Amino acid sequence: MFTALGLETTDEAVYREMLESPALGVEEIAARLATCPDRVRACLDKLFELQLIQESFEAPGRFLAVEPAVGLQQLLVRQHDELIERQRQIADSHASFLRMLAGTGARSSRGGGIERLEGMDAVQRRLQELARDAVREVLTFMPGGPQSAAALRAARRNDGHVLGRGVRIRTIGLDGVREDAATLDYARWLTEQRGEFRTAASLPPRMILVDGASALLPIDPDDTRRGALCLSEPALLAPLLALFEQTWERSTPLGSARPALSGHEGALLACIAQGHTDESAAKQLHISPRTARRMMASLMDRLGARSRFEAGLKAARLGWL
Template sequence: MTLNLDDLSGYVERDLDADLARWFSDRSPVTVPEETRPVAPMLDRLPPTGAAALTAFDRRVRSGRMPQFLDVYDWSYGFDFAANGCGILDADYQTELTDDDVYAIGADGCHQPVPTSPSTTNLFPQHGSAGEGEALMLAEVGLDETCELVYRAALQRPVWSLEQLRDAVDQPAAEVDAAVRRLMEIGLLRRPHAEQIRPVNPAVGFAPLLSYAEARLARQTRAVELTRAAVAEMSASFRASPALLHDVELLDDRDAAWLCVEEIAAKATTSIQCLAAAGGPPGLETSTDYDPAYRLAEFAAARGIRVQLILLDSIVNDPRLLAGARRVHDNGVEVRTTPTLPVWTFVVDDRYVVIAVDPADNQRGVIRVSHPGLVAAAADLFGRHWPSAVPIEQQASPPAGELTRQQRHLLQLLAAGAKDESVARQFSVSARTVRRMIADLADRIGATSRFELGVQAVRLGWLDDTPQPAPGPEPFHG
């Protein structure tokens, strides 16, 4: 804090001595060691008001009436800078000075010198302003952008007037003035005279600010670690359902099914293999929004779990589903597609399996099975689909004149006698979409009926490897 004569006059007039004695009644008075040098040699280097202020302050300290209320334990006005490893330079930042040339009112608990207001000295050499990409991030120590601009400008030379700083910083004068006051409050600027503003060396000025920021960061880090430990403890005790007492467990409602899917992502230890069949993931209200499931897959992959996901080819018809699949692939999930899948299935750590209760309605819950034989069967099912599925990064339009895998499979299902609704469930699309796909194929070859479409498909070789017809209506019923 800079003291001047007016400050000390007000100090006496307000009888702050009595206030200090009352506020700090349990503190012992300041004791100045006998070997402390007088301030007299310094006075002729100060302007009259500064010399008067320092003299008055010195009298107050030596009076024996001032309580020890400051964090100052060394009242040696001639502080032993050299013995404490502090170099001293004059205001030109080149001329070296001695202890006899500089006086300080003491030292704080960190052995940092607290200088008085000599107009021609500076305790440390000035650092240049930070270059491009070297921002001090003053916001982290409680300063705004204007304060940073003002402080950087002030570092360019040792002495400024307020008007000069206003001209140097492209900000409104009122904001510059407020920034100067703030910088002086926290010790980054000082005002030895009414017309002078001096920057404090960053190594000195930022030391207490950074210490505070580091302490705050340490507290926050500790809080995060405690929170992490608490989450781990809660996760260990949480289950989506009662503990497995047998090899099979039925979770027969939507909420329990989704909690089970979340638990897979949170507790898997090595691998998750998923057949994403028709309809939305078990437990989700909609079949058109996979984002919650995609996020769980990304979460598990980020934990180091190998996640293999087989989706239906039909996701290419929904830009959002396709974009989500590509995103999770970019985030470490192995994603492939195939024309059809039997039922939503999760094989977890080769240790247990979660299967949708009803392939036609994923809201009805899931079954969790840990029997080794059933787990092996589910793993084998996944293993049969994975090699023939197409990696998502290889999804591309077929050559001109050729069918997509989905179109070819549609024809095979129709040839096997599947109804539109059955095809729609397998493709995870609406029956209207299936009818549109059939109409598109018919238009492509000029067929006027489904029967003609079937005949032409056979002639063109589109029905190679057609599955055996299922009992029911005749193929390509009209």
Template structure:
């Protein structure tokens, strides 16, 4: 047995040894691996699922094959970074770090618009810089859902650069993201490439052929609308007024219901559109519902936190209109998702 060298990435010795066996064999069936590792097939299946979840192996032509060492190590590093980032973000949120720093910055202000108390229900944000700062902070505090519309459809390249880290952070935390775009997005290659990137990472995207209103809604508790719809650079109105936010959510839902899923690229197979098919991590979570007896087990096998795992499960159950987790797995199989 080789000495473990991946312990610094929190990889168990048995998982590393299993990956080494795959590297030596080049690929094998569960039965062959059971004989080679001197294990029963059930134990091999557990190791196989963990290897796939960790990005160490993939199934091709019925055989479990190793991911190349360079890519495998990069996958392990990405897992570790994602987990560490989530732990740090959760800790920062739990300790109110941003609110505390904002209080320092705004000591001269009569009220902090993002603190947990004494927040104004309505606030005018002047200029693009102030709006972007508000979006940064609202996205940081979002815990369950982000709803956004882009009436113009096309996203400028510099806006994509600004939006990407915010969108990735939201999706990485298991937050449901739904985004509506005007039909002009279909004619812009950069925008469409970014939308497909978001879908691959778990976002839901639709295209509307009817006019849209510009709205950003976070956790159905706060919303941003432009002061001047014809000139968004002028600034925005931030509202936390429950009645107004609820009305904006209803408007978003009506626009969402009238929109269409993102078109399938030429060469994509399957009856589902890109916006309907599950992302890779969603597919793995659906598969785990048929094998893992506990959330902790499923989360560990996939390499995400239990909290993120449960958020994905809840969103998938809602998306599938499933009454329980077993029902969700059955419906996913019927759709050909797993």
């Protein structure tokens, strides 16, 4: 477990020695572990940075191990925040990639590997063509939280034809769709038809990949009604396929419970429900305002909420508060 949290074997050993024998100094720990004092000091630097040890109030200059229940919880929260930030960076890079392609697509022909589809009618026609021609697998990012009735009807129609031919379908939606009756009904229907549906805390913009040979992406991630780009160039498809697989591995299957909230996330939601701002909640939790804002943005994504008030209501309905 410690390795998964970023600690090496020697780091863990030093931490355990400090827990079991708080009075030991650097030289004594080094002797017990049969290593050099400089290696122990390097481990102490790392443990201090990870907030697993702290300076003693009674003896300045001496460090004490933080209790595992506290220290590891803080480390898990930090790693969770870093993961969310990484997902946001991936989504931002993906959006920039789409904008770059949009400019290129305006000058490209269908034969050049990038086709520009103007308007939703053109997009729907191409989706029907891709669904008709799919032979192996259809992969979909479904961001935006709860889906419209029209979108769900179209998805059922296209997916039904595809699944009927034995083609595999894998779809990833946001965690928030689990409490939207219509979208959840579609997801359950999909799994009953032997499709697969998972959810994630955050997602890149909408994307549909067919047989690893074609991809549909919005021209403008902020306004999907403008149309889409249809990509068929292998060099463009490879990173999109890799992005989907990475996101799929981190996502939660529909029949599984979502990962529990971290201690700080639950406390932050409770503060927000009491009327605190991000800044005042940060003071209550002894974290930075920036961390509080990032955590709140992540929670709103997971809940599919457009406001802090809506996030509080949905969290209460889900039993998060």
